[in-house]
Amino acid sequence: MTKLFTTTALVAALALPTYAAQPAEGEKLAEDQSLSFWILDAIKSADPQLTSSRTDSDMIRQLFEGLMNEDETGAMIPGVAESHEISEDGLTYTFHLRDAKWSNGDPVTAGDFVYAWQRAVNPETASEYAWFMELMNIVNATAIVNGEKAPEELGAKAVDDKTLEVTLTKPTPYFLKTLSHSTTYPTPQKVIEEHGEAWTRAGNMVGNGAYVLKSHDLGVEAVLVKNDQYWDAENTIIDEVKFVTVNDQNTGLTRTLAGEIDWMNQLPAGQFPRLKEEHGDSVVAPPWACSYAYIFNLSDKGPEELKDLRVRQALSYAVDRDIIVDKILQGGQEPAYFWTHWAIEGFEAPEIEMAGWTQQERLEKAKALLAEAGYGPDNPLELTIQYNTSEDHKKLAIAVQQFWKAIGVNVTLNNYEWKVHIDRLNNQDFEVARYAWCGDYNEASTFLDYFRTDGYNQGKWSNAEYDKLLAEAATSENPAELYKQAEQILIGDMALAPAYHYSQPQYIEPSLRGAPLDNVMMSWYAKDMYRVAE
Known part of the structure; x- marks a missing residue:
């Protein structure tokens, strides 16, 4: 458990280093900067507050960004929040947001986080992860989930467009670690109110992540393309990400070895020893x-x-x-x-x-x-x-x-x-x-x-x-x-x-760099990856 933010009485605004794709010296980038990623099951939901699936979260993490991200080792680094402060009693967190935009050009504000978090705990949303907000120990989360208080009473408020204040019921040493989870991502209120349940469809969806949803053929393939409105777009090298659904792992492996899929992160049972021998460093099991x-x-x-x-x-x-x-x-x-x-x-x-x-x-x-x-x-x-x-x-x-x-x-x-x-x-x-x-x-x-x-x-x-x-x-x-x-x-x-x-026995196409193999959470961001010329 990290103690970094609990060892001083008052933590001044902390601006931590960001992490972006950085080709090593001597590496030449490939012309093709696409990434195709294998998934076993169809995406159940691309709504940050409605998903409960690891597969869904992998895609949502590309389309949206929370207050914090994880680096290649799993350490917490700034996302939309470029700095934060913690009160002396450990109960109040104040986040200062960077200049970030939604994919439609609107500014990302503290109010977008408040809206999303209230939406997560609102019983009418029926979020399977409403309990996660309770786990974060945010003031009134449990009472709201139980229908005893209004969502507006959640301990999260926008002091102004760039300042989010979160109040906890008790000091929570792991609180910052929860902020890279998809349930805590902001969502665009006016888009959701305009399109209802259809807001996550390609053409309707507006996100604040490094990518936008170009198309989604459910159970077949979802295609994401680079979001030019993303605050760090100039350091984002991968320009297209495909989530390819193949319900049979052996078929998925065949397609991967044939070059149709770049990254298969769950190899079929029993295949690792043979594949490791045949493909060397492209096959790993962190x-x-x-x-x-x-x-x-x-x-x-x-x-x-x-x-x-x-x-x-x-x-x-x-x-x-x-x-x-x-x-x-x-x-x-x-x-x-x-x-x-x-x-x-x-x-x-x-x-x-x-x-x-x-x-x-x-x-x-x-x-x-x-x-x-x-x-x-x-x-x-x-x-x-x-x-x-x-x-x-x-x-x-x-x-x-x-x-x-x-x-x-x-x-x-x-x-x-x-x-x-x-x-x-x-x-x-x-x-x-x-x-x-x-x-x-x-x-x-x-x-x-x-x-x-x-x-x-x-x-x-x-x-x-x-x-x-x-x-x-x-x-x-x-x-x-x-x-x-x-x-x-x-x-x-x-x-x-x-x-x-x-x-996680996996095959990673040899030209692909930046997979977070030292992060036990295996939270990956395509924006932090790139391909080298062979």
């Missing part, structure tokens, strides 16, 4: 702040069988994580016995008892627990695993089906397209579901807050002591020990069966 798990539905709509802790423990113990990472994925992933990704800044891994057992010991304990719970050959446990369309998710689901069959559990597999999968999760319309969480900012709370009673928490697990620890951690100067305790509660009650921590 750690990525995402964790993969099987979520149990513990809501009233969930199966009664999963309410029994012994059943959940048995299911988690039976998952052979070494087979998953060493035999199926083979791309630098790490077995997961806890939820938070091991590479998150400042995170200290908890001691989880089952991590020290052999897989044979886990299997024996799993069988004994199921027997205690009343399940066996004459009364087998029957469960359904839901996953979204992907050859890799299918491979893993089949593997888990076999792991659980070995302890006497009969599993049915249900496959849905991404949008349906998420809708079913949000409605608690599942038994066990494949899920992955990618951090929204580089601090452990971004993972742990998912399981708060009032967090995103699609399985509806709830634990008062867990909630209390996270509340304490939110204002602690050294929350690592509190996070460790929270992880132990989470796994002790087995709210999920963690499977693995991500790396």
Whole structure:
């Protein structure tokens, strides 16, 4: 956790260095400065306040810009806010905006941020990420989300067109890290009011990012072109970005190796060793702040069988994580016995008892627990695993089906397209579901807050002591020990069966420069990239 802004009583206006594409000495730029990026699923929403998808956010980050950006290492650097101040008590942040414009030439103002943030917490917007604004601890965010106060009472106000003042309910050490998240991006009020839900269509959309949306053939391709109104357009080298949807990873890889796609950031399971040998430095697998798990539905709509802790423990113990990472994925992933990704800044891994057992010991304990719970050959446990369309998710689901069959559990597999999968999760319309969480900012709370009673928490697990620890951690100067305790509660009650921590096995076309491989968040900005002549 960064302490830079909390070590002095009053922080004067801080202007941090910006980061832009800078060709190295001796590099010659290619004539073609386009970038084609592979995505697995169609863009669900290009609206900053409505998206909940990592894929959507990757595109939105090119079209809009928030108060802060991330550099190639993940450090926070100025975006629209060129400087900021923090009050002595740590409760008031004052941001000073640079001269920035919307793509239609209108100035970007503090009021645009106020409008967007009020829109995010307004129940009428139905933002899946309204809780994120609560997590930021902005004054009145929770009351507004709950319908108890008007959006206008949110603790964010435009002092003038160039000054945004944000008031928090309590000191929040990670607050600045939240400001590169798409939910906090400004949105153009008059455009939204003119076009309604159609405002994000090509031709209607107005953004303040380095690119504008030229065309969007849903589920096929979105094309973005350089925004000449962007404040740093003269340092933006990539002039066209394509998001190419290919629902099958193997087909995506074929198209990538054929030169149709420049960057595929999720190689098919098991392909990394061969591709690394064949393509050398073009194939890499840096750690990525995402964790993969099987979520149990513990809501009233969930199966009664999963309410029994012994059943959940048995299911988690039976998952052979070494087979998953060493035999199926083979791309630098790490077995997961806890939820938070091991590479998150400042995170200290908890001691989880089952991590020290052999897989044979886990299997024996799993069988004994199921027997205690009343399940066996004459009364087998029957469960359904839901996953979204992907050859890799299918491979893993089949593997888990076999792991659980070995302890006497009969599993049915249900496959849905991404949008349906998420809708079913949000409605608690599942038994066990494949899920992955990618951090929204580089601090452990971004993972742990998912399981708060009032967090995103699609399985509806709830634990008062867990909630209390996270509340304490939110204002602690050294929350690592509190996070460790929270992880132990989470796994002790087995709210999920963690499977693995991500790396990001990827292929990057040799002429492409600037991919943020040292940023565990993998937040990328095409404006910071370029292509060299071969």
